[in-house]
Amino acid sequence: QSVLTQPPSVSGTPGQRVTISCSGSSSNIGSNTVNWYQQLPGTAPKVLIYNVYQRPSGVPDRFFGSKSGTSASLAISGLQSEDEADYYCTAWDDSLNGPVFGGGTKLTVL
Amino acid sequence: EVQLVESGGGLVKPGGSLRLSCTTSEITFFNAWMNWVRQAPGKGLEWVGRIRSESDGGTTDYAAPLKGRVMISRDGSKKTVYLHLNSLKTEDTGVYYCATGGYRLGSHHVLDIWGQGTMLTVSS
Numbered sequence: 001q002s003v004l005t006q007p008p009s010v011s012g013t014p015g016q017r018v019t020i021s022c023s024g025s026s027s028n029i030g031s032n033t034v035n036w037y038q039q040l041p042g043t044a045p046k047v048l049i050y051n052v053y054q055r056p057s058g059v060p061d062r063f064f065g066s067k068s069g070t071s072a073s074l075a076i077s078g079l080q081s082e083d084e085a086d087y088y089c090t091a092w093d094d095s096l097n098g099p100v101f102g103g104g105t106k107l108t109v110l
Numbered sequence: 111e112v113q114l115v116e117s118g119g120g121l122v123k124p125g126g127s128l129r130l131s132c133t134t135s136e137i138t139f140f141n142a143w144m145n146w147v148r149q150a151p152g153k154g155l156e157w158v159g160r161i162r163s164e165s166d167g168g169t170t171d172y173a174a175p176l177k178g179r180v181m182i183s184r185d186g187s188k189k190t191v192y193l194h195l196n197s198l199k200t201e202d203t204g205v206y207y208c209a210t211g212g213y214r215l216g217s218h219h220v221l222d223i224w225g226q227g228t229m230l231t232v233s234s
Contacts, residue, residue: 002154035220037155044207044224045147045155050215056222088155092219098173099219104154 003028003100004089011108017077020105022089023070028100030070032092036063039086039104048087049074076107084109112136112223114208119228126232127196132208132225139189140164143211143218146182146193149227150204158182160211161191162218198232205229 005023012018024030036049047056049065052072064075072089089102118130132144143166146158159172161182170182181194191208206228209221 033217033219037221039155044226045221046224047215047220047222050220050222051217054215056215090155096174098159098171099157101155101157 002103003093003096004091004102006087006089006102006105008103009106009108011110012076012079013110014079014081016079017075018079018107020074020076020087020089020107022072022074022102024072024091024100025070027095028070028091028093029067029072031094034065034067034072034089034091036065036074037088037090039088041085045088079109081109083107112213114210114223114225116206116208116225116228119206119230121231121233122198123234124198124200124232126198127194128198128230130193130195130206130228130230132191132193134189137189137210137213137223139184139186142213144182144184144191145209145211145221146191147207147209147221148202148204149207150201153204158193158206195230200232202232203230 033051037045038048039045052067053065062078066073086104088104090099093100114134116132141163145160159182161170179197184191208225210223212218215222
């Protein structure tokens, strides 16, 4: 059971917009920033979004992060086949004194 | 391109111990906070622990479920971080990744450079 809650799967067709939710609590998302990681099949995770909405160099602006209260979201617009991957949200947890992850969401591009 | 390379995985019997290594030749290792994250087969990511940079004292934090069984250390002369795990259980099976914390992106909470991972299988 993960501390942060994500939907196990989402899907969309090329060009569509999808959103992945991440629900936490006051000790993690509610009081700290959120990061999102993308894990392509068979590869190591890579940071996709950090500090809620910031994108590392090279990440297209089709990826958008947001946060409200104790929840966060990752929106992907203009869906492409190469976006098919697992996505994880994470935030520092003040009670656990460590980062906590969501269980991951598998994005399927139909 | 900056690379982290993990090694030391393999097959270990329950109750055994293991040391994993994470080596880099390119980053300014002295200033890098280093994390270990693991992933059980078909499961999500789990933070194992981290060690602060040598310039920040080299102290450690560990995930609560693993405290007492895990230790992270670093050797600056070898630019290597180690993960020591003892009293191994079958549920320790998985891929173990090392990752820098904020080396490129500023915040130590952002795992911004990852290795390719090393597989640990705990089985009799």
